[in-house]
Amino acid sequence: FAGYSSYAPSKWALRGLADCLRNEVRKNRVRNGGLTERVRSSSASSRSLPGPPQLLGTGVICSVAYPPDTETPGYAHEEESKPAICRAVNAALGSELFPSHKVARAIVRGVQRRDYHIAGPDLGQNLLVDFTAGIAPGALPGVFSCLMQPVVWLVLAALRWRADAAAKRCNS
Incomplete structure (x- = not known):
């Protein structure tokens, strides 16, 4: 989304590297x-x-965590200089701030379970991660994921429209 052009490509690059490593070192x-x-x-x-x-066969486990907006000193500092367009898009999407202990607990639990996509405390974000998993293992149980795909597609279309509208309003 608008305002995240320095963060999003680097996160996708890490995700791509993790996809390759997961297959190579498992x-x-x-x-x-x-x-x-x-x-x-x-x-x-x-x-x-x-x-x-x-x-090959090292047994190394590769995971990718997707922490949501997390209440930390770093996030508080980021808020001081966050561009208006980021604020507008986040508000349009209903962004929620999560306590750091909940995010940390979710990540540790995912690592302990040897999950590839580590789900966080934000169900909406977990559905998005699962929707974009490709051929990698998803973040959510398979049956639940299959049943939710049509609903997630509709929700993502609505969120995309809201984010685009917020960015357009901010730019005009």
Whole structure:
């Protein structure tokens, strides 16, 4: 949304990196549980050359947390210089400020459960994260997610309209 052009692309880049790492480092059929080497054969000779190492089967868990607006000193400082367009869009979307202990508890719980997309205390944001999960595991239980998809699509369309209208009013 308007006003978040420095934050949103970097968050999506982290999400893309996490999508790749999740698939690369998760436990798979390699059973040695550590660093493995790929071996290439040379057509010029019968000897094999070691290839670049791959992190396969390490059991490393990769997660992405999506904390909502959180009551912290950093957020209070951000509020002092937040552009008017950000305030307008946040107001149009009904942005809620969450206590830091609730956000921290949700993130720790997600890490303990080994979740990929770590759900926070904001159900609306969790539905949005789940809606954009792609082929990665979602943030919410599968059946619930499937049943909610049509509703979420309609809600997102309405929110998009509200955010666009708020930005337009602020820019005119």
